[in-house]
Amino acid sequence: MAGGRTxxxxxxxxxxxxxxxxxxxxxxxxxxxxxxAVASAGILRSWPSLYGNHGRLIAEAVAVLxxxxxxxxxxIVDATTFDLGRDMSVLREVADRxxxxxLASTGHWLMPSPTMAARTTDQLADLxxxxxxxxxxxxxxxxxxIKVASEDEVLPFEERVLVAAARAARSTGAPILTHSATRRRxxxxxxxxxxxxxxDPARVVIGHSDDSPEFDYLDGxxxxxxxxxxxxxxxxxxxxxxxxxxxxxxxMIVRMVEAGHADKLMLAHDDPIWALLxxxxxxxxxxxxxxxxLSFVPRVxxxxxxxxxxxxxxxxxxxxxxxxxxxxxx
Numbered sequence: 653m654a655g656g657r658t659x660x661x662x663x664x665x666x667x668x669x670x671x672x673x674x675x676x677x678x679x680x681x682x683x684x685x686x687x688x689a690v691a692s693a694g695i696l697r698s699w700p701s702l703y704g705n706h707g708r709l710i711a712e713a714v715a716v717l718x719x720x721x722x723x724x725x726x727x728i729v730d731a732t733t734f735d736l737g738r739d740m741s742v743l744r745e746v747a748d749r750x751x752x753x754x755l756a757s758t759g760h761w762l763m764p765s766p767t768m769a770a771r772t773t774d775q776l777a778d779l780x781x782x783x784x785x786x787x788x789x790x791x792x793x794x795x796x797x798i799k800v801a802s803e804d805e806v807l808p809f810e811e812r813v814l815v816a817a818a819r820a821a822r823s824t825g826a827p828i829l830t831h832s833a834t835r836r837r838x839x840x841x842x843x844x845x846x847x848x849x850x851x852d853p854a855r856v857v858i859g860h861s862d863d864s865p866e867f868d869y870l871d872g873x874x875x876x877x878x879x880x881x882x883x884x885x886x887x888x889x890x891x892x893x894x895x896x897x898x899x900x901x902x903x904m905i906v907r908m909v910e911a912g913h914a915d916k917l918m919l920a921h922d923d924p925i926w927a928l929l930x931x932x933x934x935x936x937x938x939x940x941x942x943x944x945x946l947s948f949v950p951r952v953x954x955x956x957x958x959x960x961x962x963x964x965x966x967x968x969x970x971x972x973x974x975x976x977x978x979x980x981x982x
Contacts, residue, residue, distance in 0.1 A: 678753070683919065759801075762801050780798055780817060815845065831860060883920035909962060
């Protein structure tokens with residue numbers, strides 16, 4: 653697999669953005685799990701009228717990122733895999749028009765197409781490695797992160813993805829970001845597979861952890877060395893994301909800091925700018941519930957954490973230092 657390709661070097665101090673590599677110390681404030689647009693694969697190119705048109709999508713994304721930049725955000729990890737409609741040319745066009753670094757993802761989400769369900773672990777790993785080392789979607793823009801996903805259980809295809817992600821991570825030094833269902837503590841099962849395959853927990857973010865009300869679940873993962881993605885923070889306003897409201901999520905962050913895990917926590921929204929996996933009505937509900945869009949963390953979350961007594965140093969760790977060390981290694 654991947655013979656002769658240039659691999660990402662763990663601890664090199666450089667990270668890939670869709671515009672090319674930059675020194676990790678230029679990342680600044682990073683939101684570690686976002687989406688410019690999510691849809692089924694091919695929709696952005698094949699059905700532009702579904703979301704208005706290409707120009708409208710780009711303009712909306714640039715406006716949201718410009719607003720986030722004004723609030724202090726410097727970089728985002730776009731966690732959109734190709735099966736979720738990733739289009740590197742769209743990500744590059746958005747990045748070219750705003751002052752925010754965009755880091756793209758390889759990997760796979762849920763519900764594979766027949767083509768993907770028929771792929772072997774080696775084939776999946778080879779795809780991920782190619783996206784990370786050569787470029788994705790017939791462009792020279794490289795992915796920076798490997799995204800994996802599991803819901804109520806780790807299904808056989810999802811286990812193949814996890815094993816392939818582990819192989820790609822070991823080969824390239826790339827970090828891993830998970831989508832995980834907290835109601836079944838699925839992060840523990842993801843962790844077990846990744847550990848079996850020799851992945852360093854410090855290079856893995858267990859995502860959507862703020863959906864969980866179970867401190868022992870998050871504490872246990874952090875004590876094993878995993879990064880904890882508190883990355884659905886505005887979605888605490890929506891009932892389908894569980895019992896944790898926004899205030900509950902902030903309280904859990906504080907509790908995790910008090911338990912000594914400030915160096916493991918990272919923040920984000922997972923609230924897509926365009927969410928074509930949702931019905932039109934659900935998209936409207938998301939927008940109504942979070943008018944701050946990708947500025948919610950700096951405008952609402954960080955002041956809320958400061959009111960709860962967290963220091964500027966801890967907040968900088970969660971937004972700057974932890975994401976940088978996760979992405980760059982070392």
